[in-house]
Amino acid sequence: MGFAGRIIILLILALSVLFLTTVIYLxxxxxxxxxxxxxxxxxEGEExxxxxxxxxxxxxxxTLLGVTAGAYMLILLFAWLFSAKSDTRYETSHIHTVTLDSESRKDTLFEDCLPGEEIKGYTVHTMQDGDIRFTYYVNKYPYSGILPTLLISAEYTGGKDMVGSGYRMGLSAPGEKEGTSFGGTGLDPDPQTMTAVTVDDFAGVLTYTYGVFDSGDYGTDNTEQDGRVSDPLEGAAAKGTFTFDFDTLPSYLQ
Amino acid sequence: MKIKLMVSEESYSALAAELTGMGFEIDDSAELILSQKNVYVGYLIGRLGDEIFRLRTSEITYIESFSHDVIAHCGGGEYRLSERLRRLEEILDPKEFIRVSNSVIVSAGHIKSIKPALTQKFILTLEDGAKVDVTRTYYYIFKEFIGI
Structure with missing residues (x-):
C-alpha cells in the first residue's frame, strides 16, 4: 500500500473517530x-x-481539532517513515564540466575571448607548471548560477612540436585525499581550448592536469583496472598540474 | 378600583381588609396587581370559550403565545390567559417554570424527556405528548436550569 493509500485510510479513521465520539457523547x-x-x-439561580x-x-x-492535529502528526510520521532516505555520508554537489575548443566556443558567450584577455565578471589568473601555462578565470559571482564558475585553458610553452593533448580532472571533497577523477585525450594542442567548470555548493579541490603528446601513440589505454581508469596522460611528453580550491570562492554573504 | 393581590397567605387577609377599607375591590382578574417579593402565583385565571377557570400552576404543562393570544396547556385543555409571557415569567415560580423560547414557557415538572441535538438545541417531550424546542438563545439558560 502506498503513501496515498495510507493517507486515505488515516482520513477515514479520523472521520470515524470524530463521528463515533460525537454520537457516543450525545x-x-x-x-x-x-x-x-x-x-x-x-x-434558577441555585448553585x-x-x-x-x-x-x-x-x-x-x-474532537475535530484533536483528530486534525493527530492526523497531521501521523502524516508527518508516515512521510518520515516512508520517504526515501539520502545517504548522509556524502554531500550531494552538482559539478558540470564542458570542454570548448575554438570551434565550439563560437556559439557561446566566450566567442571573442582569447586566453589571457579579460572576461567581464571574471578575474583572470595565470600559473606555470613546467612547460604548461594555465590561464584560468574565476567567476566573481559564482552563485548566480548563470555563468561557469571556472574557465581553464592550458598552453604548452615548450619548443617542441606536439600532436595531441589530453587532460585529467580530479575532484576531491573537503578532507578527502583521493576523490573521483576522469579525463580524456585526443584533443588538438590548441591553447584556445577552454574547459568550463560549473559547481553549485561544492567546496572541495579541483586538480586539472594537462599533458601534450609528441607522437600519435596516446589515448589508447583508458581501460578500467581494479575499478579505476588508467591515467590518460601516461606517456605525455610534458604535463603540468593546476589545482583550485572552491572553498576560496566568495561566499553568499560577502 | 379593582386590584389583584399576589402576596403570602399570612399577609393576604390583613392587606385585603386594609385595601378594601381604602376603597379598592379585590379581584383576581384585575389589571392592577399588588405583589410581594418572592411570592409566586399558585393559580392563573384562564378562559375556555365563555367560561373562566382557575388553573393550578402545578397542573399547567406549558404556556405558549400565538400572536396576541397566550395559551396555557393544562389537563388536556387549552386556556386563554390575559397575562403576557414576560409577565408570566415574573409571576410564575422560577424553580418550576422556565422559558425555553421566545414563545414558550414550560413546567419543568411536566417534562417527560429531553433530547439534545448537536446544533445547540434541546427537544423536550412533555407529559401530554407535546414536543417543544429549546431554542439556541435559551440553550445555556436551560442547561444551567437543569444543572448539567
Whole structure:
C-alpha cells in the first residue's frame, strides 16, 4: 500500500473517530440530562455542585481539532517513515564540466575571448607548471548560477612540436585525499581550448592536469583496472598540474 | 378600583381588609396587581370559550403565545390567559417554570424527556405528548436550569 493509500485510510479513521465520539457523547449527554431531570431539585439561580458537561458541539469541535492535529502528526510520521532516505555520508554537489575548443566556443558567450584577455565578471589568473601555462578565470559571482564558475585553458610553452593533448580532472571533497577523477585525450594542442567548470555548493579541490603528446601513440589505454581508469596522460611528453580550491570562492554573504 | 393581590397567605387577609377599607375591590382578574417579593402565583385565571377557570400552576404543562393570544396547556385543555409571557415569567415560580423560547414557557415538572441535538438545541417531550424546542438563545439558560 502506498503513501496515498495510507493517507486515505488515516482520513477515514479520523472521520470515524470524530463521528463515533460525537454520537457516543450525545448519548451520554442525553442520559445524563434525563437523569438530572428525574433527580429534580433544579431551579434558577441555585448553585449546583453537579459537574457541568460540555455541550455536544463543543465536544465535536474539540474532537475535530484533536483528530486534525493527530492526523497531521501521523502524516508527518508516515512521510518520515516512508520517504526515501539520502545517504548522509556524502554531500550531494552538482559539478558540470564542458570542454570548448575554438570551434565550439563560437556559439557561446566566450566567442571573442582569447586566453589571457579579460572576461567581464571574471578575474583572470595565470600559473606555470613546467612547460604548461594555465590561464584560468574565476567567476566573481559564482552563485548566480548563470555563468561557469571556472574557465581553464592550458598552453604548452615548450619548443617542441606536439600532436595531441589530453587532460585529467580530479575532484576531491573537503578532507578527502583521493576523490573521483576522469579525463580524456585526443584533443588538438590548441591553447584556445577552454574547459568550463560549473559547481553549485561544492567546496572541495579541483586538480586539472594537462599533458601534450609528441607522437600519435596516446589515448589508447583508458581501460578500467581494479575499478579505476588508467591515467590518460601516461606517456605525455610534458604535463603540468593546476589545482583550485572552491572553498576560496566568495561566499553568499560577502 | 379593582386590584389583584399576589402576596403570602399570612399577609393576604390583613392587606385585603386594609385595601378594601381604602376603597379598592379585590379581584383576581384585575389589571392592577399588588405583589410581594418572592411570592409566586399558585393559580392563573384562564378562559375556555365563555367560561373562566382557575388553573393550578402545578397542573399547567406549558404556556405558549400565538400572536396576541397566550395559551396555557393544562389537563388536556387549552386556556386563554390575559397575562403576557414576560409577565408570566415574573409571576410564575422560577424553580418550576422556565422559558425555553421566545414563545414558550414550560413546567419543568411536566417534562417527560429531553433530547439534545448537536446544533445547540434541546427537544423536550412533555407529559401530554407535546414536543417543544429549546431554542439556541435559551440553550445555556436551560442547561444551567437543569444543572448539567
Amino acid at each position: 448519548r451520554v449527554y442525553k442520559k445524563r440530562i434525563n437523569q438530572r431531570l428525574r433527580e429534580g431539585d433544579f431551579g 449546583t455542585s453537579k459537574r457541568k458537561m460540555l455541550t455536544p458541539i463543543a465536544v465535536f469541535v474539540l
